[in-house]
Amino acid sequence: xxxxxxxxxITPRSEDYSRWYTDVILHARLADYSPVKGCMVIRPxxxxxxxxxxxxxxxxxxxxxxxxxxxxxxxxxxxxxxxAEHVExxxxxxxxxxxxxxxxxxxxxxxxxTSETIIWSMYKKWIMSYRDLPILINQWCNVVRWEKRTRLxxxxxxxxxQEGHTAHATAEEAEAEARQMLEIYRKFVEDYLxxxxxxxxxxxxxxxxGAIRTYSIEAMMQDKKALQAGTSHYLGExxxxxxxxxxxxKDGQVxxxxxxSWGVSTRLIGALxxxxxxxxxxxxxxxxxxLQLVIVPIWKETNRDVVLPFSVQVYQQxxxxxxxxxxDREQYKPGYKFAEWEIQGxxxxxxxxPRDVNNQQVTLVRRDTREKIPCPVxxxxxxxxxxxxVVQKDLFLRALEMRRNNTxxxxxYTEFKExxxxxxxxxxxxxxxxxxxxxxxxxxxxxxxxxxxxxxxPEKGRCIVCGQPSEGRxxxxxxx
RNA sequence: CGGGGCGUAGCGCAGUCUGGUUAGCGCGCUUGCUUCGGGAGCAAGAGGUCGGGAGUUCAAAUCUCCCCGCCCCGACCA
Numbered sequence: 321x322x323x324x325x326x327x328x329x330i331t332p333r334s335e336d337y338s339r340w341y342t343d344v345i346l347h348a349r350l351a352d353y354s355p356v357k358g359c360m361v362i363r364p365x366x367x368x369x370x371x372x373x374x375x376x377x378x379x380x381x382x383x384x385x386x387x388x389x390x391x392x393x394x395x396x397x398x399x400x401x402x403x404a405e406h407v408e409x410x411x412x413x414x415x416x417x418x419x420x421x422x423x424x425x426x427x428x429x430x431x432x433x434t435s436e437t438i439i440w441s442m443y444k445k446w447i448m449s450y451r452d453l454p455i456l457i458n459q460w461c462n463v464v465r466w467e468k469r470t471r472l473x474x475x476x477x478x479x480x481x482q483e484g485h486t487a488h489a490t491a492e493e494a495e496a497e498a499r500q501m502l503e504i505y506r507k508f509v510e511d512y513l514x515x516x517x518x519x520x521x522x523x524x525x526x527x528x529x530g531a532i533r534t535y536s537i538e539a540m541m542q543d544k545k546a547l548q549a550g551t552s553h554y555l556g557e558x559x560x561x562x563x564x565x566x567x568x569x570k571d572g573q574v575x576x577x578x579x580x581s582w583g584v585s586t587r588l589i590g591a592l593x594x595x596x597x598x599x600x601x602x603x604x605x606x607x608x609x610x611l612q613l614v615i616v617p618i619w620k621e622t623n624r625d626v627v628l629p630f631s632v633q634v635y636q637q638x639x640x641x642x643x644x645x646x647x648d649r650e651q652y653k654p655g656y657k658f659a660e661w662e663i664q665g666x667x668x669x670x671x672x673x674p675r676d677v678n679n680q681q682v683t684l685v686r687r688d689t690r691e692k693i694p695c696p697v698x699x700x701x702x703x704x705x706x707x708x709x710v711v712q713k714d715l716f717l718r719a720l721e722m723r724r725n726n727t728x729x730x731x732x733y734t735e736f737k738e739x740x741x742x743x744x745x746x747x748x749x750x751x752x753x754x755x756x757x758x759x760x761x762x763x764x765x766x767x768x769x770x771x772x773x774x775x776x777x778p779e780k781g782r783c784i785v786c787g788q789p790s791e792g793r794x795x796x797x798x799x800x
Numbered sequence: 801c802g803g804g805g806c807g808u809a810g811c812g813c814a815g816u817c818u819g820g821u822u823a824g825c826g827c828g829c830u831u832g833c834u835u836c837g838g839g840a841g842c843a844a845g846a847g848g849u850c851g852g853g854a855g856u857u858c859a860a861a862u863c864u865c866c867c868c869g870c871c872c873c874g875a876c877c878a
Contacts, residue, residue: 338872357870413877434878467877468801475877528878536878548878585878618837655838673837683837800878 330663332599337543344593345472348602348664358470358477362586365664366473368610369589370480374460376512376608377482377584380504386456386484391438393462394429399437403562406436409529413465415477431464436530436555436581439485440563447487447577450569454497455487473590474547474800481585487577489569491556494578495533498554501582502535505550513588514605514716515539515595516723517549518746518795520771525755528581532556538770538795540723541594544744546770546797549591552582590800595719596688602665603688605715606708613638613704614661615646618654618673630697631672634682637701642708662687667711668704686711688718729793733784736796740765746797748776750790752783760785761796770795 330347331339345351350366362370378388394417401407415431418424432438439457446452460482470476484501488494502519509515517537527534531553539549557576560566565577596603606612615638617631628648635646647657654671661669671683671692682700684693688711695703726745730736736747751757751769761784762768776792783790 336872342871353870355869409877463878465877468875469873469877479878481878551878583878587878620836621834624836653836653838653840655836655840657839659839671837675837 330599330601333542340597340599341590341594342472344597344601344663348593350589350593350602351472353472356477358467360472360476362480365610366586366589369592369604369608370586372608372610373508373512373584373588374482377504377508378458378460380508381458381482381484384456384500384504386458386486388459389457390459390461391432391435391442393432395432395435395438397428397430399441400430402437403530403558405558406530406562410434410465413467415464415466432461433463433465434581434583435459435461435463435483436485436559436579437563440559440565440579443485443487443577444563444565447565447567450489450567453487453489453567453577454493456484456497457486458482458484471590471800473593474587479585479587481583483581483583486580487560487565488580489567489575489578491554491578494556494580495554498533498535498552498580498582501580502537502550502552505537505552505582505584508584509537509539509549509588509591510716512605512607513592513595514607514712514719515549515591516716516720518771518773519775520773520795522551522771523755523758523769523794525758526768526771528553530555530558531581532558536771538797538799539591539595540719540726540746540797541591541800542597542722543594544726544746544797546746546795546799547587547591547594548770548799549588550582550584553580555579555581596715597665600659601663603715604665604667606667606712609665609667610643611645611664611666612642612708613644613668613670614657614666615644615670615672616654616657616661617646617648618671620674623674623677626677627672627674630677634670634672634697634700638704641701642704658685668707670700670704688715731781731784736761736784737765740767740796740798744798746770746795748793748795749784750779750781750792751794752786752788752790754783754786754788757783757785765796765798767796767798770797770799 330343333340348365349363351360351362354361410433414433417429462478462480464478467475467477486497506517506519509517517539519537522534522536533554535552536548537550539547541547557578559579560576566574567577569575593602615631615635617627619627631646638644667687669685676682680697681694682697684695684707728739728745729748736749739747758769772794779792781790
């Protein structure tokens with residue numbers, strides 16, 4: 321009974337979901353706890369996932385005209401204080417540097433929790449005329465938010481993300497930008513991460529500190545809790561006014577610039593784990609998996625000379641078309657290797673033993689269903705390609721079905737509370753639009769309004785709390 | 801910031817209540833041989849400031865005090 325560190329027992333989801341989550345991340349070697357409280361080390365397996373996300377998203381940003389830049393980690397305290405709501409929202413969770421070079425600083429420097437302020441201080445220098453607009457800048461960086469309670473990937477003191485900051489001549493254009501970026505996030509998360517999301521508008525109390533409107537994509541995890549997977553904000557003139565960023569328009573008028581910002585973070589890795597993983601470990605969608613398939617040869621001393629060359633030949637066929645590895649390590653038996661690759665979520669495995677060689681075939685094994693599929697060796701490339709697509713699609717459909725089975729349309733508050741208490745999930749209910757009702761629901765059920773879906777049907781109803789008229793349903797859930 | 805738990809070999813733990821030989825077990829690691837279609841077997845090895853400090857005692861992993869760290873659960877948040 322071998323139990324290498326990577327293949328120890330994972331706590332089953334039914335026993336302790338939160339423990340399971342941590343176990344999967346540790347055993348799949350995505351991350352490890354660091355010597356610094358609340359921080360984590362992203363290990364090569366986790367970082368490779370992030371690199372894939374970066375590559376794909378970055379391509380999508382570039383296609384829509386965005387360019388990358390880099391702004392400083394440190395932000396003068398006075399900048400942070402310029403936008404009233406922004407200060408209030410972020411001040412409590414900021415790390416502040418008071419000393420440098422052995423001396424007390426004249427002005428403390430905030431470690432960025434987000435970069436609106438320092439970026440807009442620069443935009444002031446760069447924007448004079450409507451001809452300077454729009455500015456479409458993105459940066460990939462780390463940010464620090466001093467959270468009271470941290471969880472690997474979901475909420476750590478320091479995390480990696482991308483933040484887009486754009487400047488526009490008109491409100492309409494900025495609004496369109498914010499919506500466009502949210503749509504890019506939706507497409508990326510659904511098409512690549514195979515995680516279905518609900519796109520919509522955040523309520524006043526849930527929006528970003530300093531925004532006019534915040535949009536989000538919301539996903540359901542396997543424990544039926546919601547996870548905000550990405551956000552996009554229309555910031556209006558708030559930061560332009562705070563930093564005095566004006567331009568002269570075509571009509572000769574001097575106007576304030578309209579802003580947006582938008583971001584996704586390494587939290588997406590947590591979403592991936594909690595959407596697709598099972599009791600055997602991680603399950604990665606093929607389109608984001610750093611390693612799409614692994615070949616495990618199965619030999620005895622007597623037939624090693626037959627199995628291994630055959631495996632190498634299969635490997636040669638596949639490499640270049642897929643990310644593939646031949647696991648010819650001597651010190652582990654096949655069963656051990658199967659378990660290890662499963663924990664790490666590799667979508668497809670190819671087993672090649674003496675029987676396969678005799679039949680000129682390979683045995684394909686899906687990670688998600690663990691189904692074994694024999695395939696003639698000369699059709700391996702096509703079959704692998706096809707299976708990877710099927711797995712990608714099936715993961716999305718399974719997650720979608722999970723969400724459908726746990727989404728309820730409720731019109732009675734007692735029933736609402738019972739669902740939140742007893743089984744969890746998303747509840748679509750009418751809401752009058754008042755912060756009081758929203759706060760009461762949160763107080764009594766711990767559920768918040770995740771967002772007001774873009775695609776909701778107009779429907780006359782009554783607020784589930786106060787009975788006042790409502791024009792449509794919003795999505796309630798307990799959230800991470 | 802409140803509540804709970806933990807800190808003994810790389811990892812997981814026992815030993816602590818009731819102080820007493822060279823501080824144990826499982827896994828992993830090293831070497832050798834045999835194995836290999838779902839987490840291999842045998843043999844021989846290496847590996848320890850018992851989280852830190854102070855105290856009590858003939859004697860402390862064990863009792864007392866202080867400190868540090870981490871994890872989990874609640875109020876705030878990508």
